[in-house]
Amino acid sequence: MGMMEKLDVQSELAREYLTFRLGDEEYGIDILRVQEIRGYESPTRIANAPHFLKGVVNLRGTIVPIVDLRLRFGCSSAEYNAFTVSIILHIGQRTIGTVVDSVSDVMEIPAEAVREAPEMNSAIDAAYIRGLAQVGDRMVILLDIESMLMSPDMALID
Amino acid sequence: MAETSTDNSSAAGIDLSQFYQVFFEEAGENLENMEQLLLELDITAADDEELNAIFRCAHSIKGGAATFGFSDVAELTHQMETLLDKLRRHELAPTPAMVDVLLQSGDALKAMLARHQGAGGGEIDTTELLFNIRAMVAGEAPVAASAAAAAPVAMAAPAAPTAPAVATPAASAGAAPTTGKRTVELRVGPLDNMSQADNLLELFKEITDLGVISPLPDDPSLPRTRRFTLDTSTAESELLDLFTFHVSREQVSFVALAGSAGPATAAPTEEKDAGFGFFDPLPDASPAAASVAPEGPAAAPERGYGFFDNAPGAPAGQPGGAAADASSSLVPAASAPAAAKPAAAAAKNDKPAAALEASTIRVSVEKVDQLINLVGELVITQAMLAQNSRGLDPVVYQQLVTGLTDLDRNTRDLQEAVMSIRMIPMSTVFSRFPRMLRDLANKLGKKVELVTQGEATELDKGLVEKITDPLTHLVRNSCDHGIEMPADRLAKGKPEVGTITLAASHQGGSIVIEVRDDGRGLNRDKLIKKAREKGIDAPDSMTDQEVWNLIFAPGFSTADQVTDVSGRGVGMDVVKKNITSLGGTVEIDSAEGYGMRVAVRLPLTLAIMDGMSVGVGEEVYILPLSSVVESFQVSTEMVKTIGGSGRVVEVRDEYMPVIELEKVFNVPRFDWEHNSGIMVVVEAESGRVAMLVDELLGQQQVVVKNLETNYRKVSDVSGATIMGDGRVALILDVGSLIRRSRH
Numbered sequence: 001m002g003m004m005e006k007l008d009v010q011s012e013l014a015r016e017y018l019t020f021r022l023g024d025e026e027y028g029i030d031i032l033r034v035q036e037i038r039g040y041e042s043p044t045r046i047a048n049a050p051h052f053l054k055g056v057v058n059l060r061g062t063i064v065p066i067v068d069l070r071l072r073f074g075c076s077s078a079e080y081n082a083f084t085v086s087i088i089l090h091i092g093q094r095t096i097g098t099v100v101d102s103v104s105d106v107m108e109i110p111a112e113a114v115r116e117a118p119e120m121n122s123a124i125d126a127a128y129i130r131g132l133a134q135v136g137d138r139m140v141i142l143l144d145i146e147s148m149l150m151s152p153d154m155a156l157i158d
Numbered sequence: 159m160a161e162t163s164t165d166n167s168s169a170a171g172i173d174l175s176q177f178y179q180v181f182f183e184e185a186g187e188n189l190e191n192m193e194q195l196l197l198e199l200d201i202t203a204a205d206d207e208e209l210n211a212i213f214r215c216a217h218s219i220k221g222g223a224a225t226f227g228f229s230d231v232a233e234l235t236h237q238m239e240t241l242l243d244k245l246r247r248h249e250l251a252p253t254p255a256m257v258d259v260l261l262q263s264g265d266a267l268k269a270m271l272a273r274h275q276g277a278g279g280g281e282i283d284t285t286e287l288l289f290n291i292r293a294m295v296a297g298e299a300p301v302a303a304s305a306a307a308a309a310p311v312a313m314a315a316p317a318a319p320t321a322p323a324v325a326t327p328a329a330s331a332g333a334a335p336t337t338g339k340r341t342v343e344l345r346v347g348p349l350d351n352m353s354q355a356d357n358l359l360e361l362f363k364e365i366t367d368l369g370v371i372s373p374l375p376d377d378p379s380l381p382r383t384r385r386f387t388l389d390t391s392t393a394e395s396e397l398l399d400l401f402t403f404h405v406s407r408e409q410v411s412f413v414a415l416a417g418s419a420g421p422a423t424a425a426p427t428e429e430k431d432a433g434f435g436f437f438d439p440l441p442d443a444s445p446a447a448a449s450v451a452p453e454g455p456a457a458a459p460e461r462g463y464g465f466f467d468n469a470p471g472a473p474a475g476q477p478g479g480a481a482a483d484a485s486s487s488l489v490p491a492a493s494a495p496a497a498a499k500p501a502a503a504a505a506k507n508d509k510p511a512a513a514l515e516a517s518t519i520r521v522s523v524e525k526v527d528q529l530i531n532l533v534g535e536l537v538i539t540q541a542m543l544a545q546n547s548r549g550l551d552p553v554v555y556q557q558l559v560t561g562l563t564d565l566d567r568n569t570r571d572l573q574e575a576v577m578s579i580r581m582i583p584m585s586t587v588f589s590r591f592p593r594m595l596r597d598l599a600n601k602l603g604k605k606v607e608l609v610t611q612g613e614a615t616e617l618d619k620g621l622v623e624k625i626t627d628p629l630t631h632l633v634r635n636s637c638d639h640g641i642e643m644p645a646d647r648l649a650k651g652k653p654e655v656g657t658i659t660l661a662a663s664h665q666g667g668s669i670v671i672e673v674r675d676d677g678r679g680l681n682r683d684k685l686i687k688k689a690r691e692k693g694i695d696a697p698d699s700m701t702d703q704e705v706w707n708l709i710f711a712p713g714f715s716t717a718d719q720v721t722d723v724s725g726r727g728v729g730m731d732v733v734k735k736n737i738t739s740l741g742g743t744v745e746i747d748s749a750e751g752y753g754m755r756v757a758v759r760l761p762l763t764l765a766i767m768d769g770m771s772v773g774v775g776e777e778v779y780i781l782p783l784s785s786v787v788e789s790f791q792v793s794t795e796m797v798k799t800i801g802g803s804g805r806v807v808e809v810r811d812e813y814m815p816v817i818e819l820e821k822v823f824n825v826p827r828f829d830w831e832h833n834s835g836i837m838v839v840v841e842a843e844s845g846r847v848a849m850l851v852d853e854l855l856g857q858q859q860v861v862v863k864n865l866e867t868n869y870r871k872v873s874d875v876s877g878a879t880i881m882g883d884g885r886v887a888l889i890l891d892v893g894s895l896i897r898r899s900r901h
Contacts, residue, residue: 044888056886
């Protein structure tokens with residue numbers, strides 16, 4: 001963790017984010033956590049898992065769980081079509097896939113452009129939001145994807 | 159213990175050297191592990207678990223070293239273990255000095271192991287280390303060897319068979335300064351062949367820088383020991399290094415001369431030894447003496463070569479082997495074995511290591527697993543190609559089709575070859591034991607016969623590595639605690655020779671390895687008493703099974719005496735720990751007076767297994783083929799209910815609980831018309847159930863993947879695999895499903 005924090009401080013000034021869309025919202029995650037982006041392939045269902053866990057897929061010989069962020073964030077619709085993509089993330093020692101509507105951009109967002117998210121009642125705990133960034137006329141929600149996926153309520157780890 | 163590696167190889171019919179490499183690797187790992195743990199150890203608040211772990215490292219090394227006859231390694235680890243044992247029992251509080259000494263001991267062990275592996279170098283001097291450890295065990299502060307008192311010697315004597323020989327020099331060495339210009343008395347002995355000492359005179363003649371040596375009359379209180387005065391400024395350690403070509407380090411000691419130089423005489427010493435006349439320390443006797451010497455060059459550092467090249471008596475430039483031959487023909491019969499033996503030892507140290515290196519390479523299991531993964535990918539790709547090319551006209555695409563057929567065959571061969579890397583027959587594990595047991599039985603004065611069964615049972619390499627240590631512990635325990643002394647056995651009307659049986663077999667998806675003995679078995683009352691002494695809650699109402707399981711508690715030993723074989727109460731908790739970590743179980747059966755049986759059951763958590771794929775709705779699940787008993791079609795009438803919900807099916811006059819996979823896994827159904835109609839009877843250690851599925855899809859070898867790597871444990875699922883179409887299928891945990899049916 002110590003090293004992570006150090007990284008955080010170093011790159012606090014300007015970071016690159018991968019932004020993606022979930023419904024009408026645009027989110028950004030630290031690009032360093034992204035391993036690859038793949039088309040969505042239907043996973044093998046895991047019984048009795050939370051509804052946002054779509055199942056597991058074979059990623060070149062390793063079994064990777066797939067989380068649908070749209071279901072996690074309570075988006076109104078979660079369709080699987082040709083544009084649906086999986087972002088494969090590398091978190092700690094683990095590889096985890098997330099499903100999003102579409103990937104938009106890689107953008108550098110300077111620290112001063114990041115505003116604190118207000119305390120409010122939403123499907124995402126404020127602790128997992130690093131901040132809100134204004135990019136042009138768009139608002140990007142910067143997610144702390146690592147702590148969000150590793151949180152106990154995601155039930156991704158024992 | 160007192161045996162050297164030389165004795166071992168010549169005395170045994172079995173060549174243990176094939177296992178040396180395994181031991182060296184294991185010992186190396188244990189040493190590294192121990193060093194790591196020592197470095198991390200928080201002295202002020204030492205964790206019991208850490209101390210236990212350090213102790214186990216030392217214990218494992220000792221066990222292996224004793225098995226293979228590396229007595230120096232075993233001796234040092236035995237002392238370390240004694241200290242560590244006191245630490246983990248909180249009889250001593252850890253101090254930084256202890257950590258230092260233990261780390262130094264680790265370094266010394268590394269050097270010893272390197273030497274045994276044929277890396278060369280002289281004997282490793284551990285006298286000071288041993289002395290310091292003993293002092294610490296006795297609760298004293300570590301002291302420099304120069305403060306040596308008589309007490310530690312007395313204390314050390316019973317510690318190990320080799321201790322007296324080592325301890326005496328340790329104490330006397332203390333009194334002599336070890337560096338700087340000084341005059342000391344040099345004692346060499348006890349010697350099998352007194353002439354060995356005279357080689358030292360030659361040595362000083364050759365290397366004039368070393369100092370001046372002159373013989374002293376023999377001291378009747380020191381039998382078989384030669385004495386010299388030595389006027390030198392060479393460091394003691396350096397001298398010892400040089401002396402090791404002629405006499406072993408333990409035989410050399412430096413003693414301070416009382417007052418001025420004693421009654422040193424240059425006159426030839428009087429000899430009681432008849433054969434000694436040949437080796438009078440006279441200059442012209444050098445040809446004989448020098449030709450005995452070639453034992454040295456084989457393993458000697460360059461320094462040694464310089465000396466022998468210059469030796470007037472040694473045939474210059476002649477290969478070592480020839481020189482050794484010459485020596486055995488020149489010297490009288492009495493001294494020939496002395497010369498031949500070290501030479502053999504030197505040759506032995508080099509050869510097995512080199513041969514092993516050439517024939518095998520050690521590859522990390524990770525790499526093999528990676529290979530298996532890649533081959534798995536290849537198989538999937540190949541299957542896809544085969545499927546897509548099926549519609550092609552073989553006349554038009556003849557070359558392509560031929561190529562694909564070749565690819566098919568090659569892929570299959572490759573897969574088999576890669577899989578076989580991991581599988582080894584149980585005999586590789588079992589074959590370690592006959593020799594170990596023989597030595598052990600001899601040492602304990604017992605008569606034991608080893609019977610092995612099921613040697614051909616194949617086992618995953620990863621399992622073999624992990625099962626060997628626990629099995630060694632179990633066999634040692636059986637021999638040490640189980641089998642009685644021959645006289646006791648006869649008195650009890652048992653055959654004089656005890657039997658220890660090692661048996662391996664596949665049983666319903668598990669590998670069961672049993673260690674049985676026909677010894678005295680476990681004593682219920684003794685175990686309960688011991689447990690209470692240890693502060694373990696042990697009510698009289700415990701079942702036998704629970705009582706037997708007491709021996710798995712850390713530090714639990716029913717042995718009355720701690721020997722270097724067993725009795726420290728490690729073993730069993732380590733055995734349990736290792737096996738549990740493999741997902742296995744240990745069961746003990748015992749009948750007092752008749753023997754006991756320890757059954758180690760390991761799940762077939764191999765990288766690959768035979769699976770039967772079954773379809774439920776749109777989903778595919780894999781059943782381990784080994785747990786499948788039979789399958790049949792059912793009609794709804796065959797399934798009866800008990801209490802409204804519990805369902806059973808009658809199979810051959812036996813009612814079996816029914817598990818509907820559809821319900822267990824909440825499989826979504828789209829075709830309401832379709833009904834599950836196939837029952838698969840599966841069995842695990844806990845019993846049999848009938849599993850209701852839609853269809854049987856086939857049977858294939860599957861590569862077992864871990865779900866926990868990136869996800870988590872899923873109930874009723876033991877793992878996952880990748881099917882021919884690239885999709886993931888879950889492998890069912892039959893044992894857990896059966897348990898579910900019970901509750």
